Amino acid sequence: MREIITHGDGWYIANGVTLHKNLPVTLIDRAAKRVVSTNSIVADYDHLVIATGSRPFIPPVPGHQLPGVITYHDLDDVDKMLAVAKGSKIVVINGDLFGLEAAADLKMQGIDVTALHLMPTLMERQLDPAAGYLLENAFTERGVKVITQSNTKQVLGSDHIEGVELADGTVIECSMVVMGIRPAMALAKASGLAVNRGIVVDDQMRTDDPYTFALGECAEHRGTCYGLVAPLYEIGQVLASTLVDEAAIYQSSMTSTKLKVIRIDLFLAGDFGEGEDREEIVLRDASADIYKRLVLKDDRIIVAALCGEKAYGP
Amino acid sequence: MAPGPMLEHLFEATPGRFAVAIFNAEPRVNYISADAVANAVRRKDL
Incomplete structure (x- = not known):
């Protein structure tokens, strides 16, 4: 859904590109x-x-080869997702930025979406647990079911997908499973x-x-x-x-990511790597669903993560 | 595809200087993400 055709073959020919x-x-x-x-x-x-x-990253759990296990990867995948009828049930495995965008896009298409994430909170690399919960709540309120600490045991079904079973025995009924990329x-x-x-x-x-x-x-x-x-x-x-x-x-410091689907404002900018010489400033306002995190190094802001805050993003 | 904007810059800056060959594993070479398109549009708006 996010892929757009750009340069056609003619553009390559006009610029003398040998295209294989x-x-x-x-x-x-x-x-x-x-x-x-x-x-x-x-x-x-x-x-x-x-x-x-990137390439599809499909964990080799039982059932992973069933038709209907796809990745959010290229136009063929997008076509398959668009072909799913409204009201269908889809499970998205992986609550990273990519998985959440996929889940949100599908929800906008009228699909019943459940997002599974292995870790205790969403986007744990970019957001601390409190902000992860905030994001999870925002998705839940907008109708995307989120299950954290969910370890996928198998995809159920014989010739088509009937559901996903988690390690704790939970079964989520669905007709399609969307997995991640690496x-x-x-x-x-x-x-x-x-x-x-x-x-x-x-x-x-x-x-x-x-x-x-x-x-x-x-x-x-x-x-x-x-x-x-x-x-x-x-x-x-x-x-x-x-x-x-x-x-x-190229300095990544001004690189920002906005996740603004289903009216959740999330702004991420900077280098989210680890470092001992970093100082953090965090503001949480649970009543207003606002979270702001700044990371400083040598008295300069190198990371900004804003959730639910519209006023200060670019 | 990811090299599209890079090639645009390259052809604008030095037309004819490079002989470019692209090997693509897929039948399509000509799609890039909507975010890249949005960036391009934003740049043209400036």
Whole structure:
């Protein structure tokens, strides 16, 4: 639902781009500065940009191969979700930003949604437990059922999905299960590039190989994988400048994420990594459903997380 | 797709300087997230 067709083939042709479709690269030979694809097409390069995106992450629980287990990943998945009738029941597994957006989008389509999250509170990397509860309540009030500390045991059904069973025996009736995505970094890893949760890049989107760059959902910048909300325009500008030998730095400090679906205001900005030299200021106003968290380092604000607060976001 | 904005900048800045080849595992190369589009629209609004 969030994917939009942009450049058509004509744009690539007009700009002299050689376009290989349906042709995954299987080998990066960094020593020879050469890539090889599935049917042995070889291309030499001066600079390589890896944009492998994300891949479905479907835990191998029993029933995970049933038709109707999908990820919120590409246009085909979106089509499948749109084809589901209003009032149908869907379980979304993973209460991260991506999963919550999927759950909220589906709810807007009139779907009966249950979001499962393994951890005790939602978005535990970005929000402290109190704010996680606030967000959970906001979703619950708007009709999305949220179950935290939910360990999926199996997807039930024989030829189609009938429900999801949790480790504690709870069964949630549904006809479709939406699972998460992870940065696709197998190719980068196999070629010996540094990877963590994603392909590790510096402020120029450069990997630990000076001639190789990564951007988009596959990249990890300052400890953050941006996922579907990668600020591609800004990152693209930095990388383009770098490739033409102009100085450019991408600083994640101004990167913000807004989750404004079903009228929940959530604003996240900055580097949510760990650090001992950080100072936190937190304001919680439970009566007004407002949470504000600022993280300071060297007397500068490096993180802002606002939930339920409209006035101070950009 | 993610490299779209990067290529736009590159072609604007130095038309013809780079020979670009794209290998894509999928049949479609031409979609990017709505957020990126929103960013692009916002930039054009400025």
